[in-house]
Amino acid sequence: MMSASRTVICLLRNDLRLHDNEVFHWAQRNADYIIPLYCFDPRHYQGTYHFNFPKTGPFRLRFLLDSVKDLRATLRKRGSTLLVRQGKPEDVVSDLIQQLGSVTAVAFHEEVASEEKTVEKKLKAICCQNKVKVQTFWGSTLYHRDDLPFSHIGGLPDVYTQFRKVVEGQGRVRPVLSTPGQVKPLPLGLEEGTIPTFEGLGQTEPVEDCRSAFPCRGGETEALARLKHYFWDTNAVAAYKETRNGMIGVDYSTKFSPWLALGCISPRYIYEQIKKYEAERTANQSTYWVIFELLWRDYFQFVGLKYGNRIFHMNGLQDKHVSWKTDMKLFDAWKDGRTGVPFVDANMRELALTGFMSNRGRQNVASFLTKDLGLDWRLGAEWFEYLLVDHDVCSNYGNWLYSAGIGNDPRENRKFNMIKQGLDYDNNGEYVRQWVPELRGIKGGDVHTPWTLSNSALSHAQVSLNETYPSPVIIAPEWSRHVNNKSSGPPAKGRKGSSYTPRQHKDRGIDFYFSKKSF
Ligand SMILES: Cc1cc2nc3c(=O)[nH]c(=O)nc-3n(C[C@H](O)[C@H](O)[C@H](O)COP(=O)(O)OP(=O)(O)OC[C@H]3O[C@@H](n4cnc5c(N)ncnc54)[C@H](O)[C@@H]3O)c2cc1C
Numbered sequence: 001m002m003s004a005s006r007t008v009i010c011l012l013r014n015d016l017r018l019h020d021n022e023v024f025h026w027a028q029r030n031a032d033y034i035i036p037l038y039c040f041d042p043r044h045y046q047g048t049y050h051f052n053f054p055k056t057g058p059f060r061l062r063f064l065l066d067s068v069k070d071l072r073a074t075l076r077k078r079g080s081t082l083l084v085r086q087g088k089p090e091d092v093v094s095d096l097i098q099q100l101g102s103v104t105a106v107a108f109h110e111e112v113a114s115e116e117k118t119v120e121k122k123l124k125a126i127c128c129q130n131k132v133k134v135q136t137f138w139g140s141t142l143y144h145r146d147d148l149p150f151s152h153i154g155g156l157p158d159v160y161t162q163f164r165k166v167v168e169g170q171g172r173v174r175p176v177l178s179t180p181g182q183v184k185p186l187p188l189g190l191e192e193g194t195i196p197t198f199e200g201l202g203q204t205e206p207v208e209d210c211r212s213a214f215p216c217r218g219g220e221t222e223a224l225a226r227l228k229h230y231f232w233d234t235n236a237v238a239a240y241k242e243t244r245n246g247m248i249g250v251d252y253s254t255k256f257s258p259w260l261a262l263g264c265i266s267p268r269y270i271y272e273q274i275k276k277y278e279a280e281r282t283a284n285q286s287t288y289w290v291i292f293e294l295l296w297r298d299y300f301q302f303v304g305l306k307y308g309n310r311i312f313h314m315n316g317l318q319d320k321h322v323s324w325k326t327d328m329k330l331f332d333a334w335k336d337g338r339t340g341v342p343f344v345d346a347n348m349r350e351l352a353l354t355g356f357m358s359n360r361g362r363q364n365v366a367s368f369l370t371k372d373l374g375l376d377w378r379l380g381a382e383w384f385e386y387l388l389v390d391h392d393v394c395s396n397y398g399n400w401l402y403s404a405g406i407g408n409d410p411r412e413n414r415k416f417n418m419i420k421q422g423l424d425y426d427n428n429g430e431y432v433r434q435w436v437p438e439l440r441g442i443k444g445g446d447v448h449t450p451w452t453l454s455n456s457a458l459s460h461a462q463v464s465l466n467e468t469y470p471s472p473v474i475i476a477p478e479w480s481r482h483v484n485n486k487s488s489g490p491p492a493k494g495r496k497g498s499s500y501t502p503r504q505h506k507d508r509g510i511d512f513y514f515s516k517k518s519f
């Protein structure tokens, strides 16, 4: 007698790739029929938890649609396809189990945060009711959760460097799993399903901005092409450590994050390629530093595992009470890039217009929101959740907690100085002028501090504070140490009542900007 055929549903979530994907790898060995499935979960298109911003913004949605299309095309080339449904995964899977009557297993990658965990629990309950096996995997990090050199997740150090040293010393990265040449077929009679459109999901397609630092499209194919470009075609990876704090252009950093967030590229594959590059081309601090940064990503995933819902709580991991404000006027100024602090505004406008912001920018705007404005950090985190093309729940909330001083930063009271940062990382003001066109007439680093310019300098630059560009919503006292006094003159209009007092530092030149006293 022939044994009954085995049908496995491979539920794809944030693992939209065929390479190094344990779900497919397992199904290939344990099924006669495979149903690759992606569900557009309506809960992802509702509001964020506290402030009700749209949970998935247009840039991430476009990236997701690209990624789903690309995976379908890849699977079609290999004898399969991607089933697409609009609905909650637990309902869709339940319907498929009923419809087919032959499903033997449901396989998926586990996630970290409670919303995703709730879906997993529901899937398990449905499978249990229907006597269908559930096979789950861990696959989002470089180091596998089960290989961590800590006896249990509670032993994860609260300081990144301690985590990194232990992991680098005692951990191992698992080898990349093989990519199936042909994928096992689908059972007959299943509708492939239409990939939804922007309109169908109640959104409008974003307009391309030629200034974007991330003009890339989603999908595994594009992710692998990006790696080839950054490593093998341009050798940009060999200078990563020197360029990674840049803000203009595509190649100052890897830009892997959006593909990593949706799982279009595997961190183990990146690691394997770095090792290959080091063996065949060059091994230097830069090539190592990409791994160092990927370990930050791992770290925040594991912090999420350790702390659960505490990563979302107002008082953070340390249960530290801070009197956060929710002044929505100030928040609007921040989110709209109208704070009057050009370095902040440029970054916030870049985010709104492209869905991307550099790591340097993110650290600064987060510090500004939490430390200068004293606003509830969750406003910032949820705004990022809405807009970022690379939103990843653990990296986003983990970094916000860190910036707000209630997460994993071992230093007390770390606060960025917006003017020093602007001058250090955008010394001649090119980045600010790119995103804040009202200030284009102001030359050099002066663009970071328009409120310190004389009326004649402002009118020469065709800037009118409070009319064409706002006066700063706040001026932190420590900023005065970093003002380019060469062009500062008598108080400009609109500065009335501010706490700013210009200090005269004649002929100190550029070195003055690089004071080590504040970040
Ligand atoms: C407030 C704030 C919010 C953030 N939100 C997110 C987010 O939602 N998703 C996200 O992927 N990153 C987030 N980051 C981290 C970081 O800014 C981005 O990963 C990085 O800018 C992406 O660009 P890249 O891929 O070119 O990075 P690269 O500099 O090329 O780094 C390589 C990879 O390392 C990882 N990485 C680097 N820095 C960090 C970091 N600080 N934390 C975690 N992983 C890191 C990313 O996967 C990145 O792709 C946030 C940082 C801050 C300060």
Ligand SMILES: Nc1ncnc2c1ncn2[C@@H]1O[C@H](COP(=O)(O)OP(=O)(O)OP(=O)(O)O)[C@@H](O)[C@H]1O
Pocket: 049, 050, 113, 114, 115, 116, 309, 310, 312, 313, 393
């Ligand atoms: N994937 C996710 N993305 C964003 N937020 C998430 C995600 N998963 C869970 N959360 C957040 O986790 C929290 C879960 O709230 P819930 O009420 O279930 O738990 P809780 O521990 O009692 O938290 P709270 O005290 O804030 O209500 C919410 O803040 C929710 O937004």
